[in-house]
Each structure stands twice: as structure tokens, then as C-alpha cells.
Amino acid sequence: MSILSLTAVELSDKIKKGEIKVTQALDEVFAQIDAKEKQLNCYVTLEKEKAYAQAEEVQKKIDSGELTGPLAGVPFAIKDNMCTEGTLTTCSSKILENFVPTFTAEAVKNLEAAGAVIIGKTNMDEFAMGSTTETSYYGVTRNPHNPEHVPGGSSGGSAAAVAADECFAALGSDTGGSIRQPASFCGVVGMKPTYGTVSRYGLIAYGSSLDQIGPLTKDVRDCATILETIASHDSKDSTSIPRKDTDFTTALVDDVKGMRIGIPRDYFGEGLDPQVKEAVLAAAQVLKEKGAIVEEFDLSLVEYAIPTYYTIAAAEASSNLERFDGIKYGYRASEYEGLHHMYKKTRSEGFGPEVKRRIMLGSFVLSSGYYDAYYLKALRVKALIKKAFDEAFAKYDVILGPVAPTTAPKLGESLADPIKMYLGDIYTIAVNLAGLPGISLPCGKDEKGLPIGLQLIGDCFREKKLIRMAYSYEQSRGGRS
Amino acid sequence: MANMISDKTIDYVGILAKLELSPQEKEQAKKDMGRMLDYIDKLGELDTTGVEPMSHVFPVQNVFREDVVTNGDESKAALQNAPGMKQNMFKVPRTVE
Numbered sequence: 001m002s003i004l005s006l007t008a009v010e011l012s013d014k015i016k017k018g019e020i021k022v023t024q025a026l027d028e029v030f031a032q033i034d035a036k037e038k039q040l041n042c043y044v045t046l047e048k049e050k051a052y053a054q055a056e057e058v059q060k061k062i063d064s065g066e067l068t069g070p071l072a073g074v075p076f077a078i079k080d081n082m083c084t085e086g087t088l089t090t091c092s093s094k095i096l097e098n099f100v101p102t103f104t105a106e107a108v109k110n111l112e113a114a115g116a117v118i119i120g121k122t123n124m125d126e127f128a129m130g131s132t133t134e135t136s137y138y139g140v141t142r143n144p145h146n147p148e149h150v151p152g153g154s155s156g157g158s159a160a161a162v163a164a165d166e167c168f169a170a171l172g173s174d175t176g177g178s179i180r181q182p183a184s185f186c187g188v189v190g191m192k193p194t195y196g197t198v199s200r201y202g203l204i205a206y207g208s209s210l211d212q213i214g215p216l217t218k219d220v221r222d223c224a225t226i227l228e229t230i231a232s233h234d235s236k237d238s239t240s241i242p243r244k245d246t247d248f249t250t251a252l253v254d255d256v257k258g259m260r261i262g263i264p265r266d267y268f269g270e271g272l273d274p275q276v277k278e279a280v281l282a283a284a285q286v287l288k289e290k291g292a293i294v295e296e297f298d299l300s301l302v303e304y305a306i307p308t309y310y311t312i313a314a315a316e317a318s319s320n321l322e323r324f325d326g327i328k329y330g331y332r333a334s335e336y337e338g339l340h341h342m343y344k345k346t347r348s349e350g351f352g353p354e355v356k357r358r359i360m361l362g363s364f365v366l367s368s369g370y371y372d373a374y375y376l377k378a379l380r381v382k383a384l385i386k387k388a389f390d391e392a393f394a395k396y397d398v399i400l401g402p403v404a405p406t407t408a409p410k411l412g413e414s415l416a417d418p419i420k421m422y423l424g425d426i427y428t429i430a431v432n433l434a435g436l437p438g439i440s441l442p443c444g445k446d447e448k449g450l451p452i453g454l455q456l457i458g459d460c461f462r463e464k465k466l467i468r469m470a471y472s473y474e475q476s477r478g479g480r481s
Numbered sequence: 482m483a484n485m486i487s488d489k490t491i492d493y494v495g496i497l498a499k500l501e502l503s504p505q506e507k508e509q510a511k512k513d514m515g516r517m518l519d520y521i522d523k524l525g526e527l528d529t530t531g532v533e534p535m536s537h538v539f540p541v542q543n544v545f546r547e548d549v550v551t552n553g554d555e556s557k558a559a560l561q562n563a564p565g566m567k568q569n570m571f572k573v574p575r576t577v578e
């Protein structure tokens with residue numbers, strides 16, 4: 001059995017038993033990267049030397065009994081919007097082409113403290129704005145299941161790297177589906193926890209009220225284990241929530257008897273690919289046969305989530321991205337006349353078209369005269385959407401539906417029509433607006449052999465219900481696919 | 482298209498956004514923004530009278546701490562990525578003549 005086919009937890013187990021050395025795991029991963037990376041382009045930056053140095057240290061600590069946790073010695077990939085001290089962090093943008101952070105994101109620090117070995121930074125849509133990883137300044141990432149197709153996005157590099165065994169697990173970030181959708185397209189597990197569960201310190205902000213970091217993994221056990229490791233209360237993130245119930249691995253129980261599942265009828269209407277629909281409903285049937293109570297219901301307001309999201313996210317992005325001005329870090333235009341022209345030229349040359357589009361829209365909806373009509377209106381609709389979920393969770397433990405309307409589209413098909421691309425976020429986006437946890441896991445393949453994802457959505461702080469149900473479903477499929 | 486974005490509006494938003502768009506980009510931005518606003522106008526179908534704008538899903542409060550220095554001198558680290566620096570300061574184009 002090849003080392004690469006092990007899950008993160010299985011690998012660490014063998015390392016702690018002395019059956020595999022940490023450097024051996026790295027040898028295998030870097031050999032796989034050498035074989036696949038030219039075609040797939042999952043990474044923006046690889047840190048081979050640093051990874052081996054880190055591996056030696058981790059091995060010593062494992063040997064001395066200092067490191068005993070379930071992720072000790074595991075090679076990890078990190079999305080390139082999380083700061084890593086001494087390692088280039090680009091957000092897949094030209095404007096950060098030379099940015100080497102002097103500090104490390106809290107979530108990554110938590111992983112490192114648990115003995116994870118960071119091997120590189122993964123490709124993404126520029127500033128996490130996109131659903132295909134095609135807006136990256138550093139080239140597209142390809143889907144390991146079929147290189148003519150996109151891996152999804154914005155955490156496309158992380159999802160593809162896990163799917164292609166170019167790492168054992170990865171971190172991504174999810175603002176409107178950016179972990180769950182690429183996980184679905186690449187046939188891996190991805191989870192966005194409740195807002196505030198994982199510190200955003202060191203995560204380069206896109207939509208601050210929506211952004212959350214989460215794991216992309218080979219199976220549900222890895223997902224729960226990593227989430228347990230990265231979740232922490234952090235005084236450096238004022239929206240970080242102190243939680244005592246982050247022992248997520250206790251929810252790895254194969255039992256859904258009596259759990260109530262709600263299937264929103266409005267998630268299965270027009271625009272949903274029939275093969276995706278069939279696979280997702282078949283998954284619901286499996287859970288029903290295991291003893292869950294499955295019911296259809298009307299969630300309502302589904303079609304309002306996308307315009308609400310794009311108003312709020314663009315507004316927050318226009319504000320967050322003001323910091324990229326060519327003064328403190330990153331790219332600076334070479335020729336300009338005076339300060340304001342330097343700002344403008346730097347930003348115009350440094351940002352790509354999708355980022356500019358969202359900054360323009362965000363600046364408009366926040367501008368005097370339009371603020372009430374657009375921005376405040378969106379915040380009011382957000383309150384209605386949250387209420388609709390509250391009502392649903394009064395009746396159900398988990399909401400079950402698809403992750404995306406289709407499987408992975410072909411490269412080059414999405415960017416020409418932004419609104420059409422935005423519509424692909426319809427099932428994931430409301431979860432961020434309402435701050436809820438959501439998990440994506442494989443539930444089949446379409447006729448082209450492209451993975452289909454099942455999405456489970458829980459009430460705030462109810463990750464354990466999602467993990468329990470996801471784990472049970474995975475078990476009845478005979479483990480990971 | 483219901484929302485016609487004028488040149489004046491695009492120029493104004495360009496100032497707010499600190500972006501310098503080429504004539505071609507401007508035309509595209511007018512189209513894109515018009516289409517997006519048409520789409521966002523869908524929210525007008527919902528009656529939100531009496532609904533408070535929800536900026537945060539949880540009732541979070543400001544986080545306060547004592548006003549004491551907790552970090553060391555990080556000026557060197559802060560300047561490490563500066564495109565221009567001089568005498569331990571960020572170097573910027575002349576702002577006052």
C-alpha cells in the first residue's frame with residue numbers, strides 16, 4: 001500500500017508507530033508533485049527545503065514523545081491567502097507578487113504546533129474572488145479527475161492538491177462556498193465551520209463578515225481532526241468566539257437514528273443538473289435507511305441570497321482591499337506623477353479584472369446616495385435569510401442538498417458571463433450570510449466521471465451533527481471514495 | 482437594461498475605488514455594473530420595512546483590553562516589505578510642494 005493513499009490521520013499513526021519517517025512521507029509527496037504539478041498547477045509556491053527542515057524537527061519531537069497528536073508529521077498545503085512567515089503569500093494576485101509575511105496566520109500556527117509540516121501555498125482565484133481558480137495571476141489549476149475541467153474555487157489549488165495526492169490535507173477559506181464547491185468538484189471533503197470558530201488572524205480579508213478558514217481532506221475523520229486542531233479563540237481576531245465544544249472528533253459516530261433531515265424543495269428546482277439531483281437524493285435515501293427522518297420543506301428566499309451576497313461581499317472587499325496601495329507592501333507601479341497617481345496606477349496594474357469589477361461595485365453600493373438603497377437593503381435581506389434558516393433549524397437537525405448545480409465546468413467556460421458564474425454559488429452562499437457551518441462530501445460521479453458533492457448544512461455551533469451525519473454516510477459507502 | 486451607468490458615475494466610482502480604467506475597461510465596467518445592479522434590484526421585491534440591517538449574525542460586542550503595549554518594536558518587520566523606505570520609514574512620493 002502506497003504511503004500516498006493513507007489519510008492524514010492514518011499517516012500520522014504510522015509515523016508515531018515508527019513505521020514511516022516524516023521525511024519518507026515528504027519524499028512521496030514531492031515525487032507526486034514532480035509527476036503531477038506540471039499538468040495541474042495546484043501550487044503557487046513550494047517550500048521543499050523548509051519542509052524537510054521542519055520534518056526533521058517534527059520527527060525529533062515525535063521520537064522524544066513531545067508530539068503525540070493525530071496530525072504530527074503530516075504534510076499540509078495552505079491556501080495562498082493565509083500569511084506564512086518567511087514564505088511568499090500572493091493571494092494569487094500580481095499586487096502581492098513579492099509579499100513575504102513577517103508573521104503566520106493563527107490557523108496555520110495551530111497546525112504547526114500540532115506537528116503538521118507545511119509544504120507549500122496553493123493556487124486560488126485572485127483574492128478568493130471566483131469559483132473556478134481561473135482568475136489567478138499565476139495560471140489556472142486543473143481538475144485532477146479531468147484536466148480539461150476546472151477544480152472549482154476559490155480554494156481550487158487546495159482541493160486539487162488533496163485529490164491528486166500532492167499533499168495529505170489542506171486549508172482553504174470559504175466566503176461564499178470557496179471550500180465546499182471545489183471540494184465537491186474535486187471529490188474530496190471540505191468544511192466551512194460556524195463563523196468565528198477559526199481565527200481569521202493572518203487570513204488576507206475579502207469579505208470579513210463572511211470569511212472562514214476550514215479543512216479540505218480525504219475523509220470525514222481527517223476533516224473533524226483538522227477542524228478540532230485549528231479552532232481556537234484568538235484575541236487577535238475580534239470576531240473569534242470562545243467555544244468549549246470544539247472536540248469535533250467525538251462526533252465521528254456511525255449513527256443517524258432519529259436525526260431530522262430537511263430537504264429544501266427550492267434547492268432542487270430549475271438549473272440543477274439531473275445527475276447531481278439523482279446522486280444527492282440517493283444520499284438522502286441512504287441516510288433514511290439508516291434511520292434518519294427525511295422531510296421536504298420550503299426554505300424560501302433562495303433566489304435572493306446571490307444578490308445579497310454580491311452586494312455585501314463587494315462592499316467589504318472594496319474596503320478591505322484599500323490597503324493595497326503600493327506603500328506598505330506588495331507591488332508598486334514604476335512610473336507615476338504624485339501620490340494619488342501612484343495609488344491608482346499601482347492598483348490598476350496590480351489587480352485583475354474580476355477584483356476590479358468587485359471593487360468598483362462595492363465602492364458604488366457604499367457611495368453616498370446609494371448606501372441605503374443597496375448596502376443597507378442587502379443587510380436587511382440578510383436578516384430575513386438568517387430568519388428563514390432559524391425557522392428551518394427549529395424543525396431539522398441538518399439541511400441536505402447539492403453543493404453546486406452542476407459538476408465542474410470546462411476550463412474557459414465560466415468567466416465570460418460573471419452573473420452566470422455567480423449563479424453557481426446558489427446553494428453555498430446563504431450559509432455564509434447566516435454564519436452557519438456546512439460540509440461538502442463526495443456522493444457519486446456523473447457520466448463524465450466528474451465528482452458530485454453532497455452538502456449538509458447545520459445550525460450555528462452544530463458542526464458535530466454535520467460530522468456525525470457525514471461520517472455515517474461515508475461509512476455506508478464503504479469509507480472514502 | 483434598467484440601470485444605465487453614465488461616464489460621470491464610472492469616473493466618480495473610479496475615484497472612490499482608486500482605480501484608473503482604460504477607455505475600454507470603462508465601457509466594460511459600465512456594462513458589468515449595470516447588469517449587476519439590475520440583478521441586485523431583485524432585492525427590491527422584498528418588503529423589508531421594519532427589518533433591522535444585520536451586519537453581524539451574532540450579537541457581538543466590541544472587544545476591549547487595557548491600553549498597554551503588549552508587543553515589542555516591530556518597525557523593522559513592518560518595513561520589510563515596503564516598496565520604498567528611508568531612515569526606518571515608508572518612502573512615498575512627494576505630497577506637499
